[in-house]
Amino acid sequence: MSALESEIDPDATPEPKLQISHLDAYFNDRHVVRDITLSVPQRRVTAIIGPSGCGKSTFLRCLNRMHEHVPGARARGAVMLDGVDVYHPSINPARLRRHVGMVFQKPNPFPTMSIRDNVLAGHRLNGTHVDAPGELVERCLRQVALWDEVKDRLGRPGVSLSSGQQQRLCMARVLAVEPEVILLDEPSSALDPIATAHIEELIEELKERYTLVLVTHNLQQAARVSDYMAFFYLGNLVEFDRTDVIFTNPKESRTEDYLTGKFG
Amino acid sequence: MSALESEIDPDATPEPKLQISHLDAYFNDRHVVRDITLSVPQRRVTAIIGPSGCGKSTFLRCLNRMHEHVPGARARGAVMLDGVDVYHPSINPARLRRHVGMVFQKPNPFPTMSIRDNVLAGHRLNGTHVDAPGELVERCLRQVALWDEVKDRLGRPGVSLSSGQQQRLCMARVLAVEPEVILLDEPSSALDPIATAHIEELIEELKERYTLVLVTHNLQQAARVSDYMAFFYLGNLVEFDRTDVIFTNPKESRTEDYLTGKFG
């Protein structure tokens, strides 16, 4: 782990994992994401911030084509995952989502499943075979630092956990399908401060192996965990830069106004 | 208007319009507002802030006895409006509410009524006579800066407006019954930033003539529009003071923690 960590040089320019170009998204005739062009760097945390309703969630959901599940929703533009355009007609969106996983605002473990089955749910739902399910469960639960808390009650329902634990279980569930990118939509906004701290730690650890995109309302959180930051306003990308640069030296006045609480 | 404005000296000590003492509120056995004692100053904006579920809305709804409409809800204590205890058995709560109006989080114009009828709804539904309804409609819609936008379509249904306009229509509807106090429960949280800005302007103007109590989640908003601020936590009033004092020099550490985003 520490060997890996030392590999990441904060100043080195990372390769892009996802390249978004001219992405537009609509709900029926409502244009909510407008012409976004952005490269998400590999093995970094990219935070997306902006006032409520500015299109952060919609943008995020375009990245793994979850957006199109909403009736009347439409997207246009290109999203390249390692150079493959995920919007190409030949792409199977279900397969794509196994590479680009997602964690939601509200913890949503499957209520009919035990903790163990929740972790394995991705494989079950994809119909893929797991060689050593026990090991996989343990590994994923350890990754989200939940193993010690639940190892004695893996057969209990996933919803019997506290909401902080549930959210970590949901992250373990995503990790189990071994995605390369993880999208997080306000993963801690429904949690108490202690659970939030847990999630943040986890994000820090995960970025050693995964590319993370995090939508958050909490500027402090964005400052704490992200390497890069994108500021959205009314569907537009106003500014995208390294987090420290954005906080210390934003180029756009609207970014500064937002960060200092003049609006939002 | 400007004459009125100049009358208000921000440093002058305002008289109390509402005096709440030892107010408790319950949902069945759940004690959600605990022994609140507080004076709401006249012709000022008093903001109520606090984390979700701390009892802000419930407290607000106790002030015009809307709380008792919820099945199983109970309140105890005294709320004095200009020295009259509104919880006295002889008080008619319907009459009280014509003096203490309320605006809700979700814009809720009456869907079966036109814009004009929505403004007049208070009078029509109460069966009170209006001398010059046309003038009243115009005056109220002007007050909420909606007149120019809707004057050509007063006969259209109120729900045909955008949600920001709907919310202003709801405020006009309250103004039409000429209350003295207006309670606002997160009036802009369902609105986009531009509509929010409109509502905030409106609040600024209204405080010249009305006493306003505003529940909001948005600290920036509270800072921008309120003169006084009450911080609630778990049903208790933690701190109540002038807004500038609270932001610059809070007495309680919990207030400070909340304002700096440590929790909530």
Place this chain on the structure above:
Amino acid sequence: MKRDLAAELRRPSALSERAGKLVFSLCAAASLVTTGGIVAVLLHQTIGFLQAVPFTRLLTDTHWTPLFAEPRFGLWPLLCGTLLTTGIAMMVAIPCGVLAAIYLSELAGERQRRIVKPLVELLAGIPTLIYGYFALSLVTPALQQIIPGLSGFNALSAGSVMGLMLLPVVASLSEDALSAVPTGLREASHALGVRRTATIFRVVIPSASPGIAAAVLLAASRALGATMIVAIAAGQQPQLTLDPRDSVETMTTYIAQVSLGDIPTGTLEYRTIFAVGLCLFMMTLVLNVIAHRLRRRIHRQERP
């Protein structure tokens, strides 16, 4: 490596995915086939019927005696019987049903509602046959005490018991419509200092009116199609009358009566029941479609 990813992302879904969709869509098609079947069967026989009996005779004749030696095919007596029993039923069901719904949704306490609502729904599910027994063995004798000379089979008894049967239907559907009115509207009204009755009648009911109208239409559609009550208690004599004390024959009774007699296929008598059936189907179709539209309107209102 990148080519691998592209290939991986392009792999199609499992077979079960596509097969499932096909099977499920076939199931959904079954409902269309049912309607198609109903229309085809009714139309086919009705066309055969209309070839023998011109349509104008249905509308101009005032007698319905298709089985007799000199058959006459005026639809009016059956229509009259049907509309009479339906009308009486609606006169009982609408006011009581809507009032009960208002009470349940706006005035009753939480606990009262929790107990009574399922009970009302249970009543709505009681077989019509049982109400028929009720009409014949209890209501008619009671009415005969009040109205001397009332015949043993009569529209009044059948209609009023049908109204009683539909009352829970109207109440339950109207209650759904009333409780779908957002609480926000009631609160807005209360916050303007409006008293309760005014809030109910001028804010809540107008907002729920499409749903209440749908409830009424659905109940009317049920009344038109109700068979057992009228077959048991209203009689079997097609008469052009609007006197509720008379014995009448409804469209459904006629179909039931003839099919009990089991008339052989292909005869004109056999075809009459399909012609009457088509007429009944069209009447209920119109009511059902309007009710469906109205109810969709509520759902759409709820969403934003």
Place this chain on the structure above:
Amino acid sequence: GRPGGGAVVTADGSSTLYPLSEAVAEDLQRAHPTTRVTVGISGTDGGLQKLCAGDVDICAASRTIRPTEAQACDRAGITYVELPVAFDGIALVANRKNTWADHLTTAELRRIWEPAAEGRVSRWSDVRPGWPERPLRLFGAGVDSGTYDHFTHAIVGRMHASRSDYTSSEDDNLLVTGVTGDELALGFVGYAYHEQNRDRLKLIPIDDGDPSNGAGAISPTPDTITRGTYQPLSRLLFLYVSRRSLARPEVDSFVTFYLQHAADLAREVGLIPLPESAYTRARARVTSPTE
């Protein structure tokens, strides 16, 4: 395929004979629980049509088969055997509260039921002056029933000619219910239905004006019906059994059981049994392969 599978005996037809057929089916079922008999009521017309279509094994009839019906059977290749099983009289009944109608003459009956009466004879006073000026509500057999054929033939004089503004049903039960519930009612039903509801109906004697049958009005009784003095509404009831079905043992045993117990059961349900010799002859007909 045939309804009800192979082992079921299906009987249908006359409602007049239904009480007897039902009683036979029930007793056979109790005696031999493995037998399976269904009995329906389609009226004589409906039953004969079904018999000739091969839909049922046995048809009960309250009249003899008509030439047109026999031809239909021929065309379908169905041969049948006709078995008389009981006497019946069509009973004229009114409500128990009816105090005025002591008897009716055949002429009055004709005036009530002929086609020309429709819309004209609508009050009791139209039938006989002095009777109440109140509505006359009529109940009678449906046009598919043998009873209707016989009644119109005997009273109106022309088969299938009658007024149509009355409550008509193939099911005599419904007619009895109607007459029971209506003090202004007049109806005609099979004798058995009167017998089963004696305490609820008022029987109206008929004066046929023929002194050879006895003077004055005559009520239907087992005696007047058997001797043929209850005129013109006495008649014979038949079973028509498909020969092809008779080849099946269960049908054969049902018919045998029927003929064995018809006399007793007819008495029980209110029909009038034939002399014993008639049943013996009928049994002989069943077993004889020719005819």
Place this chain on the structure above:
Amino acid sequence: MSAPVSGLPPDLPSAPASGRSSASSDDLRAPTAGAPVEQAFHAIGFLALLLPLLAFLVLFVSVLADAWPRLGWGFLSGIPSRKPQLAGILPALVGSASLMGLTALIAVPVGIGAAIYLEEYARRSRLTSLIELNISNLAGVPSIIYGLLGLEVFVRAMHLGRSLLAGALTLSLLLLPMVIMTSREALRSVPLSVREACHGLGADRFCMLRLVILPMCFPRMLTGIILALARAIGETAPLLTIGALTYVAFLPDSVHSAFSTLPLQIFAWISRPQTSFHENAAAGIVVLLAVMLLMNGFALWLRARLQRRLPG
């Protein structure tokens, strides 16, 4: 908690302002017009609600009183008879049960399939809204019309005769829209967040249905279907129309067998004028109501039980 804070900002006088009060206490005390109207309305509404409940109570008590002498084991285990005291409902009871079983076997899979298609697969389009309109109309088509359809298609065209199968096919068409509607409601009760979680894991729709959605909505679905069946069990008109009203004193032994059902037997008894048969009809009604209540109760119990096992 800490000591209650003073509710007064430091610069606010605590005494109520005098003279400037504009909310006169008289105005606040004035009664609103129409309080008696409100009370009268309350009473009328209550009566309107009480009316059907009372009527049903009267019905039930009178039926029970009529039925009392007949209710017993002999009634449940006997065959229909011309002698009312001997008559029983066993063939009708078994007939109803087999008919319902067969009907459920046909209608439930198709209905759930259709519901799944509409909720999970169909995109909003003209066709789907047509199907929706069609289903809601079918739910309101008079049951006797289904009888006509069954008569022409199953009894005549398919030569099934008046068999159990013909009856079950007819009733299953009648039941289908109800099953579809209650299944759709059940499917809709699965929160969006769960579906999103599945999609987020790259689930195939079919696996998602099988592993997540159906297990979650199973209790509701089952409850709804049992309630729909409880309604269908009282259906009489369509069976009359396909000609099933005959004297049947034996138990059905195959899907081609002739049959009787509880409502048909009750109807046959109601049609008889003799009061002693009306007592049988009343007893039959008590049994039918008991079956319905049992099914309703069972459905509620099942829901409570299955939902308890299914937290969240």
